[in-house]
Amino acid sequence: MLEINDIRAGYGEIEIIHGLSLYxxxxxxxxxxxxxxxxxxxxxxxxxxxxxxMGGEINYQGELLNNVSTEKMIKKGLSFVPQTENIFPSxxxxxxxxxxxxxxxxxxxxxxxxxxxxxxxxxxxxxxxAGTLSGGQRQMVAFGxxxxxxxxxxxxxxxxxxxxxxxxxLILNKVKDINDIGVxxxxxxxxxxxxxxxxxxxxxxxxxxKKYEDSGRALLENxxxxxxxxxx
Amino acid sequence: xxxxxILSYFIFFLTFAGIYAVMALALNMQRGFAGLFxxxxxxxxxxxxxxxxxxxxxxxxxYLGGFxxxxxIGLLGAGLISAFLALLVGIPTLRLREDYLGITTIGIxxxxxxxxxxxxxxxxxxxxxxxxxxxxxxFAGKYYNIVFLIIVLTVIAVFYYLSxxxxxxxxxRVLRAIREDEEVAKxxxxxxxxxxxxxxxxxxxxxxxxxxxxxxxxxxxxxxAFKPMQxxxxxxxMLIIGGSGNNFGVLIGSLITWGIWxxxxxxxxxxxxAYTTQAATLRVILIGVFLEIVLLNxxxxxxxxxxxxxx
Amino acid sequence: MALQLLLNGLILGSIISLGAIGLSLIYGxxxxxxxxxxxxxxxxxxxxxxxxxxxxxPLPIAFVIAALxxxxxxxxxxxxxYRHLKERDSxxxxxxxxxxxxxxxxxxxxxxxxxxxxxDRSIQMPVVLFNGLLRIKPTQITILILSSxxxxxxxxxxxxxxxxxxxxAMSDNTALAQITGINTQQVIFWTWVMSGxxxxxxxxLLAMDTHLIPIMxxxxxxxxxxxxxxxxxxxxxxxxxxxxxxxISQELSxxxxxxxxxxxxxxxxxxxxxxxxxxGIMGRKV
Numbered sequence: 161m162l163e164i165n166d167i168r169a170g171y172g173e174i175e176i177i178h179g180l181s182l183y184x185x186x187x188x189x190x191x192x193x194x195x196x197x198x199x200x201x202x203x204x205x206x207x208x209x210x211x212x213x214m215g216g217e218i219n220y221q222g223e224l225l226n227n228v229s230t231e232k233m234i235k236k237g238l239s240f241v242p243q244t245e246n247i248f249p250s251x252x253x254x255x256x257x258x259x260x261x262x263x264x265x266x267x268x269x270x271x272x273x274x275x276x277x278x279x280x281x282x283x284x285x286x287x288x289x290a291g292t293l294s295g296g297q298r299q300m301v302a303f304g305x306x307x308x309x310x311x312x313x314x315x316x317x318x319x320x321x322x323x324x325x326x327x328x329x330l331i332l333n334k335v336k337d338i339n340d341i342g343v344x345x346x347x348x349x350x351x352x353x354x355x356x357x358x359x360x361x362x363x364x365x366x367x368x369x370k371k372y373e374d375s376g377r378a379l380l381e382n383x384x385x386x387x388x389x390x391x392x
Numbered sequence: 393x394x395x396x397x398i399l400s401y402f403i404f405f406l407t408f409a410g411i412y413a414v415m416a417l418a419l420n421m422q423r424g425f426a427g428l429f430x431x432x433x434x435x436x437x438x439x440x441x442x443x444x445x446x447x448x449x450x451x452x453x454x455y456l457g458g459f460x461x462x463x464x465i466g467l468l469g470a471g472l473i474s475a476f477l478a479l480l481v482g483i484p485t486l487r488l489r490e491d492y493l494g495i496t497t498i499g500i501x502x503x504x505x506x507x508x509x510x511x512x513x514x515x516x517x518x519x520x521x522x523x524x525x526x527x528x529x530x531f532a533g534k535y536y537n538i539v540f541l542i543i544v545l546t547v548i549a550v551f552y553y554l555s556x557x558x559x560x561x562x563x564x565r566v567l568r569a570i571r572e573d574e575e576v577a578k579x580x581x582x583x584x585x586x587x588x589x590x591x592x593x594x595x596x597x598x599x600x601x602x603x604x605x606x607x608x609x610x611x612x613x614x615x616x617a618f619k620p621m622q623x624x625x626x627x628x629x630m631l632i633i634g635g636s637g638n639n640f641g642v643l644i645g646s647l648i649t650w651g652i653w654x655x656x657x658x659x660x661x662x663x664x665x666a667y668t669t670q671a672a673t674l675r676v677i678l679i680g681v682f683l684e685i686v687l688l689n690x691x692x693x694x695x696x697x698x699x700x701x702x703x
Numbered sequence: 704m705a706l707q708l709l710l711n712g713l714i715l716g717s718i719i720s721l722g723a724i725g726l727s728l729i730y731g732x733x734x735x736x737x738x739x740x741x742x743x744x745x746x747x748x749x750x751x752x753x754x755x756x757x758x759x760x761p762l763p764i765a766f767v768i769a770a771l772x773x774x775x776x777x778x779x780x781x782x783x784x785y786r787h788l789k790e791r792d793s794x795x796x797x798x799x800x801x802x803x804x805x806x807x808x809x810x811x812x813x814x815x816x817x818x819x820x821x822x823d824r825s826i827q828m829p830v831v832l833f834n835g836l837l838r839i840k841p842t843q844i845t846i847l848i849l850s851s852x853x854x855x856x857x858x859x860x861x862x863x864x865x866x867x868x869x870x871x872a873m874s875d876n877t878a879l880a881q882i883t884g885i886n887t888q889q890v891i892f893w894t895w896v897m898s899g900x901x902x903x904x905x906x907x908l909l910a911m912d913t914h915l916i917p918i919m920x921x922x923x924x925x926x927x928x929x930x931x932x933x934x935x936x937x938x939x940x941x942x943x944x945x946x947x948x949x950x951i952s953q954e955l956s957x958x959x960x961x962x963x964x965x966x967x968x969x970x971x972x973x974x975x976x977x978x979x980x981x982x983g984i985m986g987r988k989v
Binding site: 423427429431483484485487488489490491492494495496498499500502503506509510621622625628632669670673674676677680681683684687688691 | 787793795804809961963974981
């Protein structure tokens with residue numbers, strides 16, 4: 161579904177990702193883990209053209225994604241959920257979701273029903289300003305906003321960053337739920353163990369390069385990975 | 393015009409350009425080196441002018457003082473009061489984004505104008521203060537204008553030297569680091585607020601002295617003598633044309649801008665007398681358009697800031 | 704006395720609010736203080752003067768034409784100046800706005816002269832209420848009705864239409880708006896249109912209440928910024944509220960201090976706000 165070949169990316173003249181390749185198959189959950197500053201987020205952002213791409217190719221469903229406008233990417237079924245500031249705080253929950261995409265009224269109703277099904281806590285908060293919600297609920301709004309346009313692949317940048325411990329498993333379970341309705345997931349995650357445990361496959365990054373790639377389970381059982389990157 | 397006429401006009405021209413150059417050097421300290429947005433230059437200018445007027449004129453029943461103090465005390469007092477004002481302006485704004493300082497300086501310039509207009513006990517209101525003493529008048533005699541020009545040039549030299557010295561010191565390096573990336577400077581443990589405040593206050597000191605020079609040269613101040621936005625704007629153009637962050641460039645920028653500004657007076661002076669009010673507005677429009685063209689096409693000015701070593 | 708001042712404050716406050724809504728949205732969406740906003744207000748008032756006095760069209764028609772022309776001017780400023788400067792630091796774009804302000808003001812003075820001008824010189828009989836405690840001119844009633852209609856219109860636009868919601872969203876978080884697929888160029892265009900229409904209307908209402916003079920809008924710039932900061936930068940509803948607070952405080956202040964310091968009240972409230980809560984009442988982070 162998504163195939164990245166030898167990508168180099170960064171900010172301005174500073175290259176952070178040094179020639180990296182990965183792929184995601186339809187229906188998978190794929191996690192990218194690694195220490196702070198390893199370039200995980202930069203890699204994810206490069207797919208959505210949010211950082212400067214210096215070389216390499218990004219293919220999505222057989223089409224080259226480099227230089228495609230954000231609008232087109234969204235139309236093709238790609239969606240990105242940033243790590244922080246991923247909601248519009250002064251808009252209501254409902255307005256946040258509506259703005260997820262320009263779709264027909266009927267379609268919108270259908271999608272909203274689905275989203276409220278996935279995230280029941282949002283139902284009673286729908287008229288509340290999103291900025292007043294708890295961290296976990298905000299994350300649900302962010303997921304919901306990304307789901308409106310019927311995405312095929314969602315890119316999640318550290319969905320549990322800054323959340324209270326009690327919410328972390330909850331939110332990761334929601335990621336699983338999203339996957340269960342047929343959406344492919346590529347995520348960057350700090351809680352490497354939890355993320356790999358629920359992932360079909362995973363990549364371990366360090367210093368802007370790919371160190372390991374394997375199934376989630378195999379990476380968890382790999383002693384070298386455990387020692388170096390998962391804190392023993 | 394004969395040769396002496398041309399010469400004396402030239403001296404007159406240089407004196408005004410020089411007073412503006414003091415303002416531009418001051419703005420360069422604030423904006424060029426520290427990235428601060430001061431659009432209330434006219435306010436600091438007025439405070440400097442009035443301070444020296446009150447300190448150095450003969451005692452008068454019409455306004456506070458005068459205290460008949462030496463002119464050098466007037467200049468220093470003008471700088472200090474202006475610096476104190478900057479301190480007050482900086483307290484609520486320098487921890488916030490740059491625009492808050494901009495809005496606040498416009499506000500303070502307006503308040504200052506209101507005070508000098510309405511508080512007659514302090515400043516004799518709209519009638520203003522006249523008889524501001526001229527330095528070395530008796531000594532200089534008919535060469536007074538030259539002597540005054542030399543005084544202005546001396547002030548420029550002192551400020552230029554101090555400013556260059558400051559910007560090449562560790563203090564100046566921190567200042568630029570803050571301007572480039574506030575977060576990095578904060579992470580390095582620098583007290584961003586303090587450094588910004590120092591730049592704002594030093595700059596304001598220079599502006600106060602500049603304002604005092606202006607008062608002594610013209611001998612008269614009144615609230616109407618300042619066209620606040622126009623004055624402020626011209627100083628900004630000097631900075632931008634010369635090259636923000638480059639003291640030498642700013643001096644050249646002052647000369648060029650003052651040349652263009654007085655030049656527009658020649659052009660509009662050719663219009664029939666019936667159009668004099670239009671002519672005054674046309675000058676501002678021309679210089680405004682000029683600034684926009686420079687902003688769009690010459691982002692770094694004639695003399696871009698020198699590349700300093702990052703360490 | 705207080706009642707009369709309250710009314711005057713309400714009128715001034717509505718005018719400030721109308722200008723401040725656009726100022727706040729521009730701040731939120733384009734991330735800079737638009738220092739030419741007051742002079743755009745003046746321009747709107749003079750456009751209306753051109754059509755209603757000089758070209759003898761009915762004032763309502765002049766009102767609409769002036770609003771559209773001001774909206775066009777606002778977009779021209781963005782196209783010619785601000786758009787090209789947005790990659791540079793915000794001080795550069797703001798000094799360019801100061802330049803635009805001076806150019807507009809002096810163009811106005813060149814074409815219409817520095818003297819006071821009026822839409823209508825006839826003397827109006829005020830309606831006297833509460834045994835003479837309150838005198839209100841018919842024009843003032845018109846101003847209050849018109850500004851209420853405009854504010855309600857803005858509210859409906861911002862809360863009911865997709866474009867309005869997108870505007871608020873972009874003002875909240877520009878980067879997120881982009882990756883959400885909102886057409887940011889379109890939002891920016893309409894933001895300038897709306898700001899132009901509102902600030903022009905504010906200028907016309909101010910001129911109806913008092914008179915026209917080239918400095919009129921510049922004099923309201925500080926109160927408008929104070930309203931924006933009070934309400935929270937980027938929040939249109941905060942700006943409406945802030946405008947009313949500033950307008951009413953300015954008028955009521957004359958009970959305690961000399962009227963000549965009225966402009967100082969907006970400034971004092973702004974400084975107080977910067978010291979206590981710089982993010983404003985309805986604001987986000989600074």
